[in-house]
Amino acid sequence: MSKSSFLGADTIALHSGYQPESDHGSRAVPIYQTTSYVFDSVDEASALFNVEQGGHIYSRITNPTVAVLEQRLAALEGGAGAICTASGMSALFVTFFSLCSAGDHIVSAAQIYGSTVTLLKHTLKRFNIDCTFVDINDQDALAGAIQDNTKLIFCESIGNPGLAVSNLPAIADTAHQQGIPVVVDATFATPYLNNPIQHGADVVVHSVTKWIGGHGVAVGGVVIDGGNFDWLKSGRFPTLTQPYEPFHGMNFWEEFGPAALAMRIRCESMRDIGAAMTPHNAFLLLQGLETLNLRMQQHVTNAQAMVAWLQQQDAVAWVNHPDINADAHTKTLFPKGAGSMLTFGVKGGRDAGAAFINALQLSSNLANVGDSRTLVLHPGSTTHSRLSETDLVAAGISADLIRVSVGIETVKDIQADFGLGLRAAAKVAMAQLAQTEA
Amino acid sequence: MYITVDNQNTFVATGGKPFNPNLPTVVLLHGSGTDHRGWALQARWFAFHGYSVFAPDMPAHSLSAGEALTSIEAMGAWLVRALDAAKVSNVHLIGHSQGFLVALEAAVLLSKRLLSVTAMATASAIPVNPALIETAQKDPALAAQMMLQWGFGNQHQYGASAVPGMQPIGIGQRIMANNPLAIDLAACNAYTAGSKRAQQLASEGCASCVILAAQDRMTPKKEGFKLAQDLGTHAQVIADTGHMLPMEAPKQSLSIMKTFIQTLEK
Structure with missing residues (x-):
């Protein structure tokens, strides 16, 4: 079983990713309500922009409050890294956007949230990304729908609103035999009831607006990179295994390995699409997460x-x-x-x-x-x-x-x-x- | 980049820039069961500030093919062959944990091509509990978890990360579980020449730097201090970090590394 933390789930939800900061000792995670961060020097700024140093540059890309939520959710799901986004739908979009290009294909469960159907069937179609919908628990139908250009299998761990439970181990077996990752929207399950990565999923998405937040006061999403999928061996993912020109030819797989997808989303999607979670929403969602279990x-x-x-x-x-x-x-x-x-x-x-x-x-x-x-x-x-x-x-x-x-x-x-x-x-x-x- | 060493395809991270063997080369050596990615941030800094970076995955580790080497001596000799294959002339050797043991063996072979050695979270000997080696043979994933639970310092056990949103424990677990951890640990356990090699380097006037982690439970810092003594230098200790120092404190460790190497260059 892959682990990202040795703490229990209840403890992760309360403590992971933040310990009282040294200046004031704030017990609660502070709200870093700022757009940007002062650099110590020009050299430090350059190092941050060139990924020679971790840290914060601009809150569209990262923010300290948001990062605490990301680290807690990654730890709860047993992932290698997480990226929070403005909503669950934007989390799905940046995932599809990072794994697929024009001419690619997705196989999706038929029984999913209506807006996700629209995204897969109509919106992505405009960018020449096709989708085939199948009964996700019909393994013959699933295997038959996979094409040479298929980049991912998508399902919800509990379908909305039909409530069919996806048989994740069987789906993962079929997908992995063909070198294809499984992306699971686990919103209805939450990390408390089921951890898809432990059952074969490669990427987990949540609308954290829902049970994770729980109070109905903030919209947000998260993508969790399971870190177990070998993007190079698959041979289907040039976005992760070939040089990326905007970052001096960075090869995400070579540089970041298990966190390649998360880093690609961070470096590209958050920069170019900018569907960032606000620090205040991250704070509100953290309050919910603390009592999720x-x-x-x-x-x-x-x-x-x-x-x-x-x-x-x-x-x-x-x-x-x-x-x-x-x-x-x-x-x-x-x-x-x-x-x-x-x-x-x-x-x-x-x-x-x-x-x-x-x-x-x-x-x-x-x-x-x-x-x-x-x-x-x-x-x-x-x-x-x-x-x-x-x-x-x-x-x-x-x-x-x-x-x-x-x-x-x-x-x-x-x-x-x-x-x-x-x-x-x-x-x-x-x-x-x-x-x-x- | 990929190079051929002993007829095997070998991956060497270069920090995001094309490798230039004519520049002073910073060689970054990973620890047991890990790979070049532990140096991701430090490697990029050196590569973009006037150095070439040579951070190999040892044979059978992550992106490199071949059979895993079973002794530190063999790893040191392999490293020299790898540097030769890339036509590298002058090198600064930097090793984390087992990687520094490999550096010690390579250093003696490199002779005048060696510019300096830097030891990070390590000691001149790294005895390993036989039970851990046995676990690594039977269940590498479990052994990796045991090492990471022991290896990361307190802050990282509570989810701290130098890179926002990432989980260093999770990343380390995936890498180590798929690499020949048991063979590496056995090689560390069997290696006894470290203190002698370090003293030899000191006697030859090799510049050295020792960086230790205050919360290191795998190579306790008292052992690191002994290594520093053997090398004829003083150790610098980074607070609030454990054995996985390159990943836990990339900024602080880089600061010491680059200050040391830049001083030598002057």
Whole structure:
């Protein structure tokens, strides 16, 4: 097993990457709210720009507060390095941008977040990067989709919103046999529930906006370089193994080895695209990260209670959570429970579902997940509304699907709130029935 | 760059600039199970400030082919052949841990081509616990973890990094787990000529520099002080760092290295 720290996860979340600074002894990580950093001399400035010395130049590239979050997340996931970005989507973009060039190809799980589908299917297509979508757990389909120009396999460890769990060891086996890395969006899992690198993933991406932050106050993303993939042996990655002219012909693989991808993202994407996380957001996200493990325990406990409760309600047509009739790989990958997202449908279809959401008082109807508060959404008319009917089916989204991000409130209060929603939904369903009978 | 040594493809990092054998050459030698990347930052500075850099991956390490060498003496002789293959004339030898033992052996062979030696986080002998060697034979990844847990100082155990966002422990673990760590450790353990070689260099008037780490638990600094005595010089100690000094304190170690070498050049 690859390790990046010998501390336990709870300790990493609180201490890694920062010890009280010498000037004032600040126990909390300070917010370095600055754009830039004074150089000791012209020589030092030159050394920093030429990667002869580590340090900070400009906060678009690196920032001390952001670096603490990066180092904590890399340590929690067991990676070689991490780059924080302005959002989860920008984390995905800089990853694809760093590994692919025009003419390249990606194989992606079909069941993924709607905006990621759009990025892979439409936005990258404009730059002549194609994507084939497959059932990621169908190994024959996955192997068959790989082309000579395929640069990566992409999946979410728990798909959004279908909640299928990717069989990471099997996916990694198929990918690695052909010299291709596996990029995993692990947002729904968090480092508390599953560490994809330990199961064969090569790059891990999170929207840290979600459970890692947990408070719903800051947007951010991270790319974690697993450091285990041999980019040279693969022979598919000139961006990492050939000289890079803007840095005097730097060869990232030769110079940085296990951290080659992270350093390429740092040197190129952060400079040219500039999707940097702000220091204040990094500070806010660090506050969330400190209690991630405790919150995730409560999230999972509440989700399990809600699944059991919903399954007993007459107004509910179906309930989906990865732990229901879990596959063997789900049990192996998620021994603490497969997250706090669930989906369900109410009898009466989309209209009854809308009535359910509109009747809620405690839970919030909004386009986010992973807040400490319970959140609900109808993906078919919001996050995934830009997908075609075919794509919706492939993504596991039915018209009546209601997505729930179970929060950490007292669970009986969530149940009481959902009770209000289900009564409203039942009225709609009954009215539909009466209309049909009339 | 890649050169051929003993008919084997050998990688030599040059600090990001084309290698020029006519410049004074700074040779950077890695420790057990590691590779040239431990010197990434220092190498770039020398390469862009009037020196050529020659930082090889020893045979069977990371980017270099061939069979792993089983003795420090063989490694020292190999280094000289590698320098010859690259047509290097005058060299400053800098070695970390095992790398300095290799430097000691090469130094004696290089004779007048040698300009100086710099020892970093090392000693004239590096005895290795047989249990660690056995673990490295059976499970290199586990042995690498044991060494890194022991090797990095307190700050790095708490996630400090000279390069923002990077995890030196994670990087080191990946490199060491894939290199012939057990063979390197056995070679260190068997090597006993270090003190004699160091005294020989001192008697010949070789300029030397010793840089030690305050929290070094693998080659404790008291052993480093003895080495400095053998070399006829004083040791400089960098605070708050462990045995993985080149990665833990690249800026501080470079400052001492370049001051030493630049003084000699003057």
